[in-house]
Amino acid sequence: MRFTLAVAAGLLFAGVAAVPASADAPKAAYWRVETTFTRTHDHAVGSGYYLTQRSVETEWLSPEGRSWFGFRELGAKPATKKDEAAWRADGSPTTWAYRTEGMKIRLSVKPGKGTIGVTKGRPDGFRLGEKYVTYQQLQALPTEAEALRKQLTSEVNTWIDEAAEEAKTTDPKATKNDWLVNLDRYVAERASELLYVNPVPDKVRAAAYQVLKTTKGVSDLGRSKDPLGRSGRKLALPVSSSEGSVLKQQLLVDTQTMTLLAEYTDLKDGGKPMLGTSGVQTFKAGWTNDKPAVPGVS
Template identity: 30%
Template sequence: MSRRRDLMQLLSESRPTRLDPGESQLDLATLTAYPPQEPAQRAARPAARRRLVLTAGLVPALAVGALAVAVVVHQPAPTPRPEAARSVTPQSAAARQFLLAAADRVAGSEAGSGQYWQINMEVGDVREVGPANGRYDIAVRMGVEDWLATDPDGRSWTFFQRLGGRPISAADLAAWRRDGSPARWGDVSVAPGPRRLRTPEGVDSRQNYFLGSQSVTAAELTALPADPAALQAELSRRHADSQESRTEFLFWSGTSLVLDLPVSPEMRAAAYRMIAGLDGVTSLGAVTDQLGRTGVAIAYARRGDGGVPLQTRLILDPRTGRALAEETWRVGVPDRLVHYRAIVEAGWTDANPPTA
């Protein structure tokens, strides 16, 4: 079973030669690095630890009345998105209580089935732009749509679209306007690009996934125990080959299981319960993700390369237990968004993938 191919190779294969060379420099691999780092630090991150392909899975489709999926309309003119709440006192007890409640909700959801697990996500990387006396942040965004075949002999498909840059906060929007409302910042345009198919022939679905920083097969995912203690023991065994601390590895592995891997509701519930028992996991309370959805942020603080203080925020829907997004923030006064991945919609389908 082949390993997933690096995203830079993916984009190189899928980029038509007529595209603007500057615009093509957008590095989707760095947008999905494990763990996400600030741009200046990513060059030192070993390539083997990158997410190799954006695919598959958030939560199986929940009851229609309970599952609220945001519809995002991308406008050429940039408008800021709400920032996550700041300066909220984190509480470990509140995080544990919320995660256990989310586990109960997810465990009771229907697993569903279909020819494909179809998922749309938006990834964003923050850059500082503008004149020396008026710097501001923009999010360099890309939309990714995956169709993961459930048939081991089937083909999977990936579509991507550069969504353009946009100021992040109201303050960034005001600074952009003072900058003359530029339509381009170097290699980043305000306007979205065309939606493109990764490769005309599709992708072999018999590929590896990343669980934390470890490569696993679909069969290995299915074989993971759906008991939190047993799951933690199995993941701890895998930690021997990882560079992170054991707790960090367990947190990232659990986050992968609840956010973007094709596993059962019982497995997601076990991952939530495992995360709830980890030291250093706190609640930031109510926040708004980068798609404007309200959720509760579960946070884990860590040190990035060079000792930079970072915080990962897993944002969950309190009504359904559904994982909405993952965000990385640099901790400071104020905190500063670095990177995000937001699930737009996900579910099982028997429809055929679009041709373009």
């Protein structure tokens, strides 16, 4: 999953705000976000080869803030040509199983049946940072980059204050500086979420992209394509490091629609790649009238 500020507890549901004149009206029945994950398991199987697994999850949000969630495993396969050769030497099995941290992991080359249902354990509304807001409040977000940066920075600082205080209950040596060192990264992350998570106005999305690409530490890597062949601008977030772990992330943005296409995550601990958490996610976000259903196989 993504490394975002969404780990904070104590979610709030905010009140209703007036709709500004520049607001975007809902263009369909649902705002739909499809996320496809590709990751390599960190546990070798068979004679010692590794598997890459794909899965897809989809969220549908109505303008009233109701949420539906679908998920499907898309199947596993050998990660590299070397792994494929070892797999074939093992007789080309189509299922695998192994234990890790007390859990039994089962994998198959075939896609799963998938699930669909109403999202439970959340209030109606749209997740924005550490709170839930209404559709009207999404439309009232700043459309100027510096005003939006100011708001996002203020929200991140509030979260840092709360996180630092909570950390002291288990680590008396924890200080606010433990979080402030990554302030720019947090602001960039928050801006990137506005590019796909919620149906914000087009002008807000454009402002969020400006905030993202001009945040201190963010670097422009030029044009690139994602695993689906879609072209966009690739940006690298500030590198985050803590207690031997180093997290690098790159984002691919469609600068025509100002939507996030893909996120590349490279996490290392003590210089060793963390295969289970590193990988690539692709996103498809937009309005749809299609009712929630089990994600398809692709």
